[in-house]
Amino acid sequence: MICFISGLCEMVHLQELNIDNNDLWGLLPPCLANLTSLKQLDISSNQIRGNISSSSLKDLPSIQVLHISNNHFQVPISLNPFFNLSNLKDFKSENNQIYVETMSYSLIPKFQLNSITLSCCGTIGTFPKFIYHQHDLLEVDLSHMNLSGEFPYWLLSNNTQLETLSLVNNSLSGTLLLPSQSHMHLESLDIPINSFHGQIPVEIGAKLPKLLYFNISRNSFDGSIPSSFGNMSFLQSLDLSNNKLAGGIPEHLAVGCFSLEKLVLSNNSLQGHIFSNNMNLTNLEVLQLDGNHFSGEIPKSLLNCSSLRVLYLTDNHLLGKIPRWIGNLSILEVIAMSNNTLEGPIPKELCQIVDLQILDLSENNIFGSFPSCFNSRIKQVHLSGNRLEGQLKDAFYINSSKLVVLDLSYNHFKGNIPSWIGKFSSLGYLILGNNHLEGELPIQLCNLTELRLLDLSQNSLYGKIPSCLDFTALHEENGDDATITSALMNTNIFLYPGSIAFRSEESIQFTTKSISYLYKGRILTFMSGIDLSCNKLFGEIPDQIGNLTAIRVLNLSHNNLTGSIPITFSNLKQIESLDLSYNDLNGKIPSNLVEIYTLSVFSVAHNNLSGKTPERINQFATFDEGSYLGNPFLCGLPLNKSCNLVESPSLTPGASTDNKEDDNDFVDMDIFYITFVVTYIVVLLVIVGILYVNPYWRRTWFYLVEKLIISCYYFVIDHLP
């Protein structure tokens, strides 16, 4: 029982009670019904529970405003218990359990609501009947309820004053039917994540002339964008993303919607040039056109958008150079233009953009060197898959301790990895694979304690793996998804959508560059690992790598590494892919590797390993011969080579042999065979040599042999039947 304020029920003249955002729990007291003057009650965001049908809320005769969001109430979708509350104007219930009654009522509610919010969760079916009887609604939010049926155009004609209609994340279908008369008050129409299809009504601009916010993202609308949008001179936010729209951006829209701050047309099939010269979207702050078929050059008319902060042009067919005038868009924070056919050098003018935080020009035809200036706010630089060249050393120098991602892979950079890399104290993702880098791994890599992903694969790096590589971000306590997510959220715009480097395909490539495993990893955001494959590294694998317990991918294949596989690798309890193939590793495979339950890719093929393969239990039962091939002294399943042959003549007592002793047995047997053959040949040669030099001994030898043959002959004759 809830007794939040003693004596509360005695305040019979109380008109307003706001006790939201507390930690109240339990049921509402029945005596609440004594508050006959109460007009406003806000009990949102507590832990109060109970079935509305039997609670005292339905007995508050004067109530006008009732907010019960974020509790544990059971709310009937019909709102039947409130039907006698003739003064109720404003009812809000988000995040309570909404249920459908089995009984159907034919009563008419006594209330005329101005504002209704019912959202979350479950499958409600069709629109609740009480809504049909309302004609004074200003604000309607029926979201996340899996409502089915068609677009409620009647709600607009019934309620001529309606300002806001939100039907987010339901199962509404059919076309977007608008009432025959223009609606002069609707400001916000928010219907993303439904199953609407067909065309956007051609006359939408005339039907909804006062619209400020229009969102139909994640439906199946097709056809073209009606140019009547251009009549909506108040429109501030237009989101038509993730539909099947075709055609171009109507010029009338680009001229007429001059209040537009956000234009989001991502992931459709739009084509043609982006804007003509007449574009007049002077208030635009966010422009997202990624995932379409736009062609032509980046339009110069963007210069009109001096407030532009976010520009996504990813995944289109844009060509031409990156314009120098882009430097005039001085408050840009995000420039994402990956996967186009842009060419030419990176203009120096980019350096004028003082607020730039994300630059993504990957997968284009950009060449030349890198501009040597960058502001200190930059967090992400993605330039992979271009034709950039020059020494990395003087290619660029970002004076930024905020840099989190540096992806320069698949370019033609050469020279050493510069030692100043150690200054990027926040660097989490260093991706320099597939270049022509050479020289040794700089010891300063060890200063990058925040590093989660190091990809230096497919270069010509030489030397030893520094034993100080010990990235604290890859220690277990920092490795779970929750910690990563919160860390990334702190870098604010880290998880920006549409970045090539953070798509799942990339992670597959990350582990499969050199070997064609079918490995579907997680998105690169959560990828943690070290890929030094396809270089010229030698020396031993440092034991310390076994400290990087949060690592998910380790690829050291195609180098000249020697020594044995560190026993500490069994600490890598989250590793999913371990590739040590094509090296010169020797010794035994540590048998405790079988304790790694997360492993789905494992290869030690083409080394010099010896001894028995790991027991075929846990994950190791799934690895086939390919994981071990090319190690002549390796035996056991799944190789077709039994270990018994070499184990049976073992001299040590079979009982308590640990790894070390097994190892020694092996070496002994090898040495035994080799010395046996060598000794045999040497003895033979010595005998022949002596016989050749000394005629007396030769004669004696032949006499002896003759005598032996004769005695053998008689021996056989005597003993045959």
Ligand SMILES: *[C@@H]1O[C@H](CO)[C@@H](O)[C@H](O)[C@H]1NC(C)=O
């Ligand atoms: C409040 O209502 C209860 C019944 O729920 C009643 O017993 C009580 O007398 C009422 N108190 C006042 C002050 O009216």
Ligand SMILES: *[C@@H]1O[C@H](CO)[C@@H](O)[C@H](O)[C@H]1NC(C)=O
């Ligand atoms: C709430 O109470 C009504 C009647 O008192 C009952 O029909 C309904 O099933 C209850 N709902 C839930 C979710 O308990």
Ligand SMILES: *[C@@H]1O[C@H](CO)[C@@H](O)[C@H](O)[C@H]1NC(C)=O
């Ligand atoms: C509403 O009032 C009518 C008549 O006064 C009554 O019959 C009915 O039970 C009331 N409904 C509710 C839900 O209190």
Ligand SMILES: *[C@@H]1O[C@H](CO)[C@@H](O)[C@H](O)[C@H]1NC(C)=O
């Ligand atoms: C949509 O609503 C369902 C509940 O009906 C919820 O589980 C789901 O998370 C919602 N999806 C989004 C994208 O909000």
Ligand SMILES: *[C@@H]1O[C@H](CO)[C@@H](O)[C@H](O)[C@H]1NC(C)=O
């Ligand atoms: C939504 O409702 C439909 C039936 O209208 C049902 O098939 C579907 O599973 C429901 N979806 C969710 C997420 O509950």
Ligand SMILES: *[C@@H]1O[C@H](CO)[C@@H](O)[C@H](O)[C@H]1NC(C)=O
């Ligand atoms: C609202 O529209 C529905 C469906 O057209 C209609 O049945 C109902 O009478 C209308 N209600 C009002 C109050 O106009």
Ligand SMILES: *[C@@H]1O[C@H](CO)[C@@H](O)[C@H](O)[C@H]1NC(C)=O
């Ligand atoms: C449109 O709705 C989707 C889904 O709720 C949301 O993620 C997106 O941010 C909205 N677009 C705008 C421009 O607010």
Ligand SMILES: *[C@@H]1O[C@H](CO)[C@@H](O)[C@H](O)[C@H]1NC(C)=O
């Ligand atoms: C461009 O927009 C401004 C308002 O921002 C308006 O005054 C002007 O007439 C528009 N120009 C054209 C060519 O429509």
Ligand SMILES: *[C@@H]1O[C@H](CO)[C@@H](O)[C@H](O)[C@H]1NC(C)=O
């Ligand atoms: C690049 O963009 C095209 C469309 O322009 C798209 O089909 C393709 O999937 C994109 N590539 C990647 C790697 O996303």
Ligand SMILES: *[C@@H]1O[C@H](CO)[C@@H](O)[C@H](O)[C@H]1NC(C)=O
């Ligand atoms: C790197 O770390 C070493 C000590 O481990 C320190 O002496 C050096 O100053 C650090 N360098 C940078 C650039 O932080």
Ligand SMILES: *[C@@H]1O[C@H](CO)[C@@H](O)[C@H](O)[C@H]1NC(C)=O
């Ligand atoms: C890291 O590994 C080294 C050598 O294997 C060991 O001495 C050290 O204690 C380890 N550090 C941690 C934090 O596990």
Ligand SMILES: *[C@@H]1O[C@H](CO)[C@@H](O)[C@H](O)[C@H]1NC(C)=O
């Ligand atoms: C690495 O090994 C390969 C083949 O064993 C050999 O040809 C090459 O010279 C070695 N490279 C170095 C740097 O030792």
